[in-house]
Amino acid sequence: MRIYFLQQWFGLSDPAVEEALYDTPLLARFVGLDLGVDVVPDESTILRFRHLLEQHGLSARILETVNRILTERGLMLKSGTIVDATLIAAPSSTKNASGQRDPEMHQTKKGNQWYFGMKAHVGVDAETGLVHTVVATAANVSDVTQAHRLLHGQETDVFADAGYQGVDKRAENQGKQVAWHVAMRGRASAGHWTRALFLAR
Template sequence: MNRQKTLANASSLEKYKKPTKREKFLAEMERVVPWKELIESFYPKAGKGRPPVGLERMLRIHFLQSCFHSVRIAAEEALYDMESLRRFVGIDLGNEPVPDETTICKFRHLLETHDLGERIFQEVNAHFEEKGLKLSEGTIMNATIINAPSSTKNQDKKRDPDMHSTKKGNQYYFGMKIHVGVDRESRTVHSLVTTPANVHGSKMVDDILHGEENAVFGDSAYMGKTDEIAKKAPQALDLTQTRGTKNRKLTEEEKERNRLLSKTRSRGEHIFLIAKRIFGFSKVRYKGLAKNTNFAFVFFALSNL
């Protein structure tokens, strides 16, 4: 990618410039993301029409859309407005314009059509393994609800048919659910699956274990799934927490066991803290489960970084 600078990049003339958190994050992404491995054969080649924007550049823009709220709302406008984003993407306004909104949207549709979000997720995790970050023998099972608009004040006069309602505590939620398997040591997400919000997390045990575990952790929602865990990971100990019932309260020994297990299980909550509080992924981005699943794969690939 051409990185030659013109006077349009004025940051080099600023004497008292201080790197922002956004710039530090982008610099880290620049260093870690395996750009070459993410190049795909699905991207259109240059022909008789208008030449396509470079694939690496479009990937960078797509990653920015996944990370920063301002870029999600209007990627084209944000790139014109923020020099740090342009520098990461490799755009010099002295030589070329920012890709227009239609081009950016078409690239997202390309990823969705060919399920490339999951491929990006797998490639990033494979990159980690090549660098020596291997999966440990422990997995933390976890799930979270991502809210969706429940209003029927739209063109179709109905809610998204791919989303459903569920009750958690005394509160009802409408949306989707993301189920993840988190590595106990590195706290990276090694497996991911999405469902409507009314699908219980305990039904996805087989999808979020990699099979080589010697220990599986989870909150009390996964209690009673010892047989399913043993079927997928025969060597694994079932270290899910225990819950009491109205007719049977937890003993002091069980409460102490739960407290000890929480020290490990709580590591699985950290990735949802990043997703929801830091990057704002507490609501669905698009209509339909497939589009949001593609986004979730890309997003958690980046959150692993």
């Protein structure tokens, strides 16, 4: 479980986190491994454990539990949320058991480049930068259509990049008591919002 947390915190793949446990004694100590005595789980073992969590829908429950603990300890203020989305590329090859592409994956264009895969829509606490909500969709799903799913309901302000223009006029967001702060096209990204908020503190 602690290895899984390291993967999420540092964006490490299965082989990368195995290597990190060998290379960084501090990470091995956090996981509870004594490199002189214990066997480090290999990337296949880490992969199987991660898939087990996903199959039983436990990843979302773990995130909810962590966020509840952080909130109880006053480490997540929940007064503002930054929403953003990122593409997750997947192999476009059809060389699998069924000879077909994964039906949950789709193609989309960003700028002048085409991508095939999924999209992670993320809600982040504006004060601490901690993720409180993650929604996965096909890559061709528009960012603005998922904004309402990224709110926890207690925020007063929501910050977003230009891809979310018109979000406050969408039916699913009518009646929400939040102030939407959406960047003008070509001006700022959600990452810029994060930096601006930290500079303002």
